Amino acid sequence: MTQTTRKFVTAAAIGVIALLLGWWWTVRGREEVAGPEEAPDGGGPVFANGPRVDGAGPGRLDLRLVDRAAISGRVREADGRGIGGATVCVGSSASGLDSKEQANRTCTTSAGDGSYRVEGLLPVPQFVHASAAGHVPGQYRAGPGQRARTLVTLRAGQETREVDVVLLAGGVELKGVVRDLSGGELEGAQVSSGFAHGRTGADGRFTLWVAPGEAYLEAHADGYARGWMMGVAPGMTFEIALTPESVLVGRVVRAEDGAPVAGASVLAVKPMESSAEAISDTNGNFRIEGLKPGAYRLEAFHDEAYGVGAESAVLGLGETSEPIVIRAHPAYLVEGTVTVAGGESCEQGWVRITDTAVGSRAGEVEADGLVRIRGVLPGSYEPQVECDTYVAEPTYAPVAVVDAAIRGLRWQVQPGQAIRGRVVLSGGTGARGLHVGAEPQPDPSAPRAQATRAWSERTADDGRFELLGLLPGRYRVSASSNEHPRPEPPLEVELPAGQDLEDILLTLPATGELRGTVKDSEGLAVKGVEVTLRGEQQELPTTRTLDDGSFRLKQVPAGSYRVQAVQGWVPLQAPGTTDDDVQGTAVTIATGEVREVQLVVESQHGRIGGRVVDSAGGPLSDAFVEATRESDSPAAGMGDALRDSRWSFFGAETRKLTDQDGRFELSGLSDGKYTLVAQRRGGGEGSVEHVATGNEVEIKIADAGSIAGTVRIQGGGAPEKFEVSLHEPSTGWRSSDRFFRTGGVFRFPEVPRGDYRVIVEAAEGSSSAKTSVGEGGRAEVQIELLPLLTVRGRVIDAASSQPVPGMEVRIRARGQVQMFTPYDQTPRGQTSDAEGRFEVEKVAAGPVDAMVLPKDWVENGYGWSSIALELPTTGATSVELPPLRIAKKRRSENEAPGDLGLRVQPSAPGTEPGEAKLIVGSVRPGGPAMRAGLQIGDEIVSVDGQDVTGANGYLFQEMSAVPAGTAVKLGLGRGATIEVVADAMK
Template identity: 40%
Template sequence: MVHDASGGEIEGAIVRAGGSTDFSGPDGTFVLHVRPGTHGVEALAEGYAPGGAWSHVPGQTVQILMLPEAVLVGRVVRAADGQPVAGARVVAKRGWPLAAVTDANGNFRVGQLRPGIFKPRVEADTYTGMAEAQVHVGIGETSSLVLVRVYPATSVRGKIVGPGGSSCEVGTVSLSERLTRRTAWGAVEADGEVAIRGLLPGTYEVGVHCEGYVSEDSYEAIVVGDAPIGGMTWRVKAGRAIRGKVVDAGGAAVLAETVSAQPVTASLRGTIPVSGPTGPDGSFSLAGLVPGSYELEVSPGPGRPQPPRRVVEVLADRDLEDVVIALPDGGVVQGRVIDSEGRPVARASMHLRGEQDGGQQECDDEGRFVLQGVAPGRYRATASIDFTPLKRPGQGPDELPGVWVEARLGSVTEVEIVVEGRGGRISGQVIDGSGGPIADAMLDWVREADIGGSAVSRMSVISPRQPTLSDGNGRFEISGLSPGFYTIRASRHDEPGEGRVEHVPVNGATVLTIPDTGEIGGSVRSVGGAVPEWVKVTAREADRRGWAEDEFFRTDGRFRLAGLAPGRYTVRAESGEAGAETTVTLLQGEVRRDIELVLAPR
């Protein structure tokens, strides 16, 4: 089912997973036909940011929450004369898949964004540029007009070519400028060509990747000037392959989720692992391998423990054929998870832990699970939700959650795990440093290990599968909680500032304050006074492990990092082979624009 933040159904959303597509109906429901296993389900709808959820098939009903879209608007102009640039492709930030094309007046609108921090940029055949500062856009918000100034640039075009002149279908070419360390890349497009756009003059190192093939040890560097470069050819080799089959202990085919080859030869470390699914007959083929030693790793899918890895040798003169990976024999542990009132606990994650891992599986909608191929032995069977173990009713602080089970070869062991009821709630309000309500704040929480015990300010707070948001008055309610005390965190999505409160009892109420954020800004220059064309600036706050970073292009050395919580920050600038560092103490809501960083060779 697809629904919005208020719980209302969304009709007409495009929902995809595992090669299957459907449209949500008037009641928000959809049906996808996929192979058994774990699937990421994606939903797209007009006026909303993309939504998604993981689901284990069969047995689970998928709930997808979609947030109102954040929208980035602005204008692209030539830096030289301020004239608008039509037809420029604008992305919300580096590497972002969603893009917009400017109209005749240089205006752009990038919609269907999740709330966050963005840095719109243009990388076109003849222009490059980016906004001077980052932009934060909240849930359902439209940014103020962002100005993007662009400068003359050029492009490199070519093809990735395999043996016999064959064209690469899925691949990338990356370029890295030697002195400034600027990077750019392009992917194989529909016509088989790779285009790397928005390049400034310089000498670029080349990296090539093509799925199913092996890259050369190195490629000739490209010297880029003012004119475009076309007709480049980057050759890749066929490499070797591993082919085989995954079977169970009886020799029957297993439909495993993936089989991967992990390089173990010292000279291959750093090589990208190759992986792929099995076919209905359990067969797999892993191509594009360099000769050497590999570990074969099988992910059999939910309900089966991962078998031991197997080391194989790929020779230079032939493919490795007829590899049989047999999953170990064992028993079956099955049952269900219910709460103290007998209600099933859907989507609880079951895990068997013993001298060896017995596997894990998410329960279906009825709280049921089946773990197969479990090696004989004694295991602790535990259930958790969002990585938080579910306790037994009346479990003491020093007792282990879950129950002991015995797995026997060729036998079925039935088990029922009873956990505390999850009918508790915590309500409250999120406010800013001035006491005003904060709407659409995201709430995360975790139950504290020591009830009423020591502070947990350093413990990790786990984000739930679907976020809880504060309403227009900053109020919220967290439901589905077991008895105990909780640490709760409130944050604006993708912004460093956060509010946190500890030791909140179930059925209690609390107020979380997100401190007013501040800003660190200033200028970067070299020892001789020259300003860098491009510079990256980071600010890291050690105590809270908070950080912010941004890159700045032709800003006369100016930089600005906004949205920072109070704290003591290490601020560092990097440009090519030079760097600079200083320490800045930032008070709540303080704006510092007087920081000067002088670059020195590293």
């Protein structure tokens, strides 16, 4: 696997995880929100998302104009003793608030007896967090277990009392500093890590008290965009540099008469990166702050209207946009309540409604189970309901939206069943801080049956866990954390109908301890890099180095490993080695043993300086510059580093801003050559490749061009809604936007020069075109939509040709990134049945990619496959595909692949799948491939007799990922067949 392929696959997985985490924090109310079971009786109205005046009806008041509320209580030990000097913060993620209000925390310090009072709060559901020296931060919880109520429902003008927070001992100090991009310290910046909150002092420094181990830190300040960092506490100094904010301003008006739309939620979305929200005022005006530079899609949602910005709004560094007008068209409110069988209301969850022709809308559960989905266009919608720790019905009645709001809907969920038990260390004592998950095991005879899964909160000191909201069936139960090994193999249990499982015991393997340091060739500490283990298992404990370069893994299962220092998903090289050499240090750990290792990597103090200029040679003071290291492997493809840089938003902020003279300096680099990319605004960019550390370079940002066009339906007319995606394969540059009632017209105002594929998708059809944009040029494309197809076929095992049930098939136009979130609802027909058959409706004609993956990501012995297909563009409304062949995994779920000692060159960007070849780019000296006679330049045409040429190349990765000791027969283009026996990872 090439460096680019590894990073792309990993980044795609991380993208999915990022979306999952984003959803998780959202439906949990952000940062695992907390609150008492009920608001006090009497007093004023209860407000949520808007708010409403009473329990029913459309009446809503501006929550910012009503009397404020207050919360009081105590911060205390488990035995009731008060904790003085604790920081108590209150906040809300109610969907009626804008992003700035949701990010705000109102904090105070507890008195000597632990008492506190916070006033001036909006009457919306609020959470309460507390932290104190020597304690693990915590939240208010009302009730036992995972179903403890977690929102403080406030009433206008009233005080909610006895909101107590219990803190446990064992907290450690997390220290850091917040600066701006010029290096100046920022006073008063808000910082948070989980339930711990604080602000920076005059020197930009702060201290939080958190649980020991890996920590995620966020920081934001007025006038700046939010920043974040991962690290370890204690012993590591967190450093976050904030970017001056960019701002979007504009107005929402009714399309029919230009009247202002007040109270609309205006969402600015930077695809695959971030979003922010504002609420329009009485004149329809909105202001969205705290944005980073780039291109943003704008949508407005209102109870009676929906609108989309005419084109993406492109922001420069610290720029405030010209006023943008969003024309909102008639749409409607869908309102209902999620209730639990027995009468209670759901507290945390969401409802998504989908019409395959119109699209989807979603709303979060608010107070009392209320869900309000705004801006819904006419259509017949299928609801999908999620209530945390409960079981949704397999289906719900369709929602028909015609010409009026719909209220009073009820979606009921069931309590389901539970699995409870303990996670213990090998000696029998409880294991703290692990998550326990229950994954359903598929029934091949019923692959489309509803499945449930559950994920516990972190285990407490006694190791107890609780998994709720499960249907009867067979589950794989396992525990995981970054700091502990997982039980191997996972425990398989049968959850019988009508009966919970109690006293399940998960025992972690016996362990030793690994300590060490990471230093560079100059003897200087390398801090903040990830330390990983490679061995017989895939999922092993990880950590990061501290300020002095030291690290400690307390729970390492007995065995032999290679310890590596990793940065940006790639192991750091030892002095004098290359990417093709095995990196790290071998170590063997016995049960109860403490081992120490020293990792030496090449110098991490290289620098590259230079200047960024515009097309006329003038300095640019608002450009970001980032360096991506180029692989020194012969198997690396041209332009890999440039394409890798597109995924940098998944990592820490490493970009540098140019100064007034356009100058920049990148430091802390490993020795080697780099691709430098400079970007400004949303589309202008320039790049320079093969820059060695120690050099100066000039980067020219060419004037951005634009791509515009018109979309037409076959037979005449334009689609009401459509999405356009751009992809430049040689550089990896991508962008997408949605358009609504534009008469088929679209425009991307700022794109770099290049050769683009333009992909259009709409309910009426799909199509694509190719175009080129020169420096400062303008490209025009005319696209006629091809009718959408119904695609049928079978999924079969590549080796046995037997049907594979329980695989989801999703088909998208080639070039589009397929991302999945828990909001996705795959029609049952898209899951292969017992005969492997599936049916996918509304598929684009022409070149497409079929993603085949286990249903609901359930482990069934198969992984993900992306299969290139060519669908007919004329004369067909349905297509029967040849069988889709997928390879079964050749190793168990947590078993690491062995080492074949070879790397395959990536295909050149834009290569058609049928023309792709698996050419060996490098062979590790002394490795198994070299011993078997494999040569650089050989073409691999088969693996164990299975054809992997051309469009079948996707089979190679799964079929070659084998455990150590496995023999793999490689058929070569020169007519030879060799047998390679995988070594253990060294």
